[in-house]
Amino acid sequence: MTIRILHLEDSKLDAELVRSYLDASGLDFAIDHADTRDGLLSALENPLDLVLADHALPGFDGVEALGICQELIPGVPFIFVSGTLGEDLAIECIRDGATDYVLKQNLRRLGPAVKRALAEAEGRRERERAEAERQATEAQLRVLVAELSHRVGNILAVVQSIALQTLRNSDGLERFEQSFLARIQSLAQTHSLLIQGDWRGASLEEVLRAELAPYQGGRPRWILEGPEIGMNPGAAITMALIFHELATNAAKYGALCDGEGQVNVIWGVEKDEEDAAPRFSLSWIERDGPPVSPPTRRGFGSRLISQVSRSMQGSARLDYDRGGLSCRIDLPSSHLVREDSAGYRAVIDQMRRSQGREADLSGARPAHG
Template identity: 50%
Template sequence: MASNNGTVAILLVEDSELDADLATMHLRRSGLQFTIKRVEEREAFTTELMRGGYDLILSDFSLPRFDGMAALSLARELAPNAPFIFVSGVLGEEIAIESLKQGATDYVLKPRLERLGPAVQRALRESEAQNQRRRAEERTRLLVAELSHRVKNTLMTVISIAQQTMRRSDSLKTFETAFLGRMHALAGAHSLLLRANWGDMDLEELLSDALKAFRRGDGRHVILQGEPVRLPPQHALTVNLIIHELATNAAKYGALASDGGRIFVDWAIEQRDGDDHLRLTWREQDGPPVKEPLKRGFGSTLIQRSVGFELGGTVSLDFPETGVVCVLQFPLTPEQRDIALQA
């Protein structure tokens, strides 16, 4: 472990200037790149520990107004990840064993300071290995918590879709077709996010995949156009479901129900109060004449609720005779979404 510039920051507890110079000389001979700060008393040592930024602590065992075990106790409390090495003139076997039990990394006797460099190098390597393990454990903990959260959200989405689809289905076959279509859309979005390691998702790739099952022939009847945009994972899942609903409706009643029908999906980033918002427009052309339905089905309800509650945005869904037009507008980051939901 070392600072960003590769230099090890050392805190030395030593009352003898001569011994401090000897320790510094042996460290330089070992090839270590370091800076060193020497303190003699408890107050100065505590101040430096609280200031932080030290990669290694070296301490004499016997000091006029301070002792090594007290220094070790303070270091374990205020700088628990920094290796601690005793550098002492005399250190009995029992004391040496006890110091290691209390958390010291190693000890070096002053008559054998040629061991100091190798001891420091070994302590730094072990410390870095421990830090890497801690970081890996923390990443694992965060990933498990995030996975649990996402699985819970996904299951709640599945339950809601199942309930709402069942209420609006007049037969088991109708339910099966609608429900499985929505599940396939959700699974497709999850597969894309998995390939992206559940990071931000490219919007054009997401749309292309969501509309893949609705393309015919050369696919020129589906036109996607917009600037590069990446969506957070939860946004990507919601947008995928919305596009699936629009495409399913278009395949039944709209532009995708006729050979000459076309779908245009375009998007752009707009600034609102200094924040990035996405404006995404779905527009159908050259399909059968469109009439506004007398009542809204689950697809329309899902779109309205998803944009409002999941994305923190707004949606307009219009039915001109020339084809359905749907415009989504929502903040691009989850933080902006949460602010919008609280407003």
């Protein structure tokens, strides 16, 4: 790499002598010259690796040049090359920040002094880079620890809530164990999906498939229909618990408890007629299963769906038709959807293009399971 050198020198003969000694040292360099304060300031507008300076210059001196360089190009080595620099003044200049000094009467020292100064500057830059990286790593680690602490706290709160609600709705330890472990397994599955996505979120369809996978039969048991939507991490955990309750109920009492029933899950984003804000809606519809009737008391699943929907400023409705259970969930999309998900952006663009006309906003693409 070519070393960029600025030489402050008013004697052309001395300048040529310095150049010849630098050539003899084997350095690859490009050198510019200046002999006034204005010339120095102009030269400092370009990148430099090294400054060589005579002590006595017209109109100003090397000590003033050293101060200017320390202010404008800190870290760039500055070496005095002078025939008038006494030992006491040289020591003072080193104390003020000069890297080294070489007497014109002993220019054989110039090459080694330049090489040593450049090596020290590079070592200093490496240490500064390492320190900056260390500080950045520590800052990132502090953020990660804080985020981890927050997430662990949230997870423990969810687990505690699941445990308490499961206990209240269990008629024995064995029933509690089965229900509780199944719900924790659902939570673990969703966390695996979130980890795969670096905790940015999870796909609604992936979460649905994970919850329905245990009930896959010899023929398609469900149809999933809706746009590709990425959920934020909190919403992914919440919706996974809801899907788990619906799927478990369907496997015990509804469309998935025999080989004949089917579950249709349809979702989309629609424009709210009142405030024009996009809203997310999802319908879980069971068909061809055994007849169902409203439960005599509200269980964990129905309370979870209702409470979660209200907490997200939405609504939920469960209908126990004889043909099968249906559940409709309606939420502001901002509480659930990651706005950077491609499917969501496509639906919003479609809404904007519709310009108030009735439009098919489902973005549906049926998927069978």
